[in-house]
Amino acid sequence: MTNTVRTASLAVVGAATLAVGVAPAMASEAKTTITAPTAGSTVTGTSVTVKGGYWASASVKEVRVAICTLDTAGKCTAYVANPTTGAMVTSYRSIPATLTPGSQTAGSYAFAALGLKPAAYKAAAFVVSSDTPKGTPTQVSFTLKNETTPPPTAGFISIGFGRSQWSVATGTNCNVVPVGARTLEENLIDLKARGISAQGGVVVNRTEATTQSCYQQQILHPSWADLARLRDTYGFTAVSQGMNYADMTKMTTDSQRFQESGATLPILNSKGFTRAWGMFNYPNDKMNADANRVVSQSFAFGRKYGTSINTRAQVMTYPYLVKTISVMGGKCNNKNLACYSMPVKNDKRTAPPSRLAQILRPKANEWGVLQFYRIVEGSYGRMGGRDVAWDCTSSDWRNRWTSAPEMYCRNSFLEALDGRDKTAVPVDAVDVANAWGRNP
Template identity: 50%
Template sequence: MFGRTIWTASCAPKPGMRTLLQTANDLKAVGVRAVGGVVVNRIGTSRQCIRGVIYPTWNDLTTLRTGLGWSFVSQGMNYADMTALTTDAQRYDESGATIPILAAKGHNQAWGLFNYPNDLQDAAAQAVVTDYFSFGRVYTEEPLTNTRTPATTYPYPLLTFSINGGQCNNPSLPCYDFPVRSDRRTTALPDMLTVLRPAPGNYGILQLYRVVEGKGGTMGQANAWDCTSTDWRNRWTGHPENFCRNTLLAALRQRSTSAIITTPADVAIAWGRGRP
């Protein structure tokens, strides 16, 4: 899954910053399709620069869906903090109201999952969201997968393992402890494989944001990275939402080929949660 479905990692892209379409074609080459979380009001008829990154157009999302098999879920109308909203009308406008908008654009499985912006949720938000969405995204700090009983028990959490860039995993290198936003360390390849090799009856979700390759900038710069090492332990990115392309593809090539690549909506139907 791609959080916020970002087109590229900067409003002034540098060489090595992959576009979402390039990454989608990488995934297709290894037999994978993805789910994108959509912030509805960040998608328009032209690619918009918002908060330092570029977002796709509605036509881009259609291309990903019809040409590459992607599907899309809601990540809110405006990416608002659901716990800061004070009425059910506001909570609906941020969540449930996005479903018909996405459906009108041809994205008919948005009801399968609501990606709570920044993972912020409370009982009041869950009461509204669960009326319209089968599941609500919940980040897990461990590489865990979902099983039917917890996922279909109120408030219907769908555990999602967010993979991030950051410091490298080699303690002998300077990249091991340089300053990184949120004090992140690059997600370890074996942890990704835990999610990509689910046991029968389990459903695993890896989420990332944007992909980079090669080398850009120097250590200490916020949007720098170095993915050139042949060893995943030595790779790093200065921004935790950037992730090395070669590590991602290495993980996907080692996934369980017997596991079904599917969507939250299809899992909801299979597990009896259906469409709320």
Template identity: 35%
Template sequence: MRRSATALAAATVTLTAGAAAATTANAQPAATTAASVSTAAAPGTRADAAYLTILFGRTQRQSMDRGCEPLPNSVPLTRVATVMRDRGVSGVGNVVVKRTGQTPYCFENYVETTSWNDLTQLRTNYGWTFTSAGMNYLNMTQLTRAEQHAESCGSVGALARRGHTRAWGLFAYPNNKLNDTIQAQVVKKCFAFGRKYGTGLTSKAAGTKWPNWQSTLSVEGGKCADPTQPCNSLLYKSIYMTPAKLIPKVKVNPGYWSTLQFYRFVTGTSSPGTAMQWNCSGPENTHWTSDAELYCIRDFIRVIDAIPDTVRVTDPATVAEAWGVKPSA
């Protein structure tokens, strides 16, 4: 059962800089079993139920500063997973297979990747499942047919061999580079749905229509949402998506599936001179982040706490099973 925002607000939102900077390798998960937050199909799954998926783009471990040290006040992924488990829900990570190693590493001097062991721990201790963002995160529209197949379908087996057997539910097209031909002739052979960025809401009628696109809302940071504040004039392309904008997305009606995709999280305010900057203090409409993939953990908690008990938080494979959508091969 999900716990209320009132009961958990103070304890969960308070994240110190030291705790946030700790790596997931040192984090000790609680004794709660994954079964209590499992996203796998269960009795009572129905086509007319209300579904919600919380995706995590590329399943990134933590934001890094120059020199590949964790950014002060950045929030590691296991902390996010714990916040969700405390509320009886779990996440779905999009995995880039070739960016996942035996140990975490600093990717392009801005993010720490998850390792295969991290993914196993998220699955067994937090009830997470994983789907694919490709073998190498390549632009599918610039590949030959054989390369498209290897990039997409090749990842299903690679993930299954690591114990992640629910990847067939969704292919998360890298950078939203897609078209109907690739979806119908290649990706549908191995995946139930293809991810397309949009409003985040997919009706059963739309999701079951060939070639089975689903809509995912990419949750972005950016300049603050209040046009009367100086932070709204910051030179960032995107506008920070406040909880007020996202909470209606988790109040899903029967027969619909809502999907929100987050990336990396921060808390408090950034340190002067760090590679990325943000302010998560004060009213939510004044929150801002310099990177579109950064989001304030306190706002994420507000959104998760707003999920009604009538909505089932689950993975794409469960929705596919309920709606009768299968890979075509």
């Protein structure tokens, strides 16, 4: 299968790359390392990312990368001139790489070339600093080959929780509703009883060490201590939902985009959530090409709201977006009841459990992903009141309702889970990345 990449991807990589091969700089010294691709390696697909570390004795202006095809004698015959399309020219050409934010004399760089044809290649990287027009190049040779059709895998399913919300709460201090408001932990108990774990988005700067935090007087976020307990007890995986839950389409620089996305990974790793690289939950589903370009260099996949099951071919094509069903409550589905026409934010109507169960019946090389928010049961409050309310008591899902879209009835939740294909494999995003070969 050929992995067609449609958009240029100038990578931003983590500072860990810098440590490889870095030595103290001497006077007027400007050097690079190349950590990928490795010398003599074979790269599968139509793209390659050249990355490594750089250091210099003076301020670095650029790290430039040249990629050329080789003849049988090992000489360059053509150079990459357009990293988006893979267009080549016969004259020498080098192109600036993307530098990781940080020191002006040492750091990491990355350069991605897309749309390349199978051939023998050589990559060279060198530093341009304030006192060195062209530092000593570092070179590696590698081979690019066509990707073969991957073997099929079993169907995958994932259950997520948006922003890992702890429970329905009200008031200035987010007091948990005393009746029927399920906690995230109780939801994970329901999942564990069915042999399923879950992954949840974490907004890093909304998460305290040991104290649950209140947001918008109705959303209670778990603490790092809560999340660690859920990980250790129920196999819960934390994925990044941004540093501040900021709109990435309003950002104007790659540094801003990286600080909202990739910069969260060292923090999550330090808290013991080493699988967070599997997926980035774009805050409020806001993304554009620039955000995709930066995010795809740190995360295997990006979450994008959708209405259908993912295929392997789709999620393994840049920008590696995973369609995720955002499960909504709201109005009921029985036209004969008042809850059918009651006011609800964004006019949302409760999602049918049978429709959700269909997403949890993927075939081989498919991946069904559902994302819930807050789960409730029984009944609480009154329809049309100013506070949160719901009625989940009916045995017929069509009669159930919640006053806010991000609340969903537990009995509908369990009906969807129990309608899944029991042969589908419950996974988190890292499991899929490893199975399908997506390594940012």
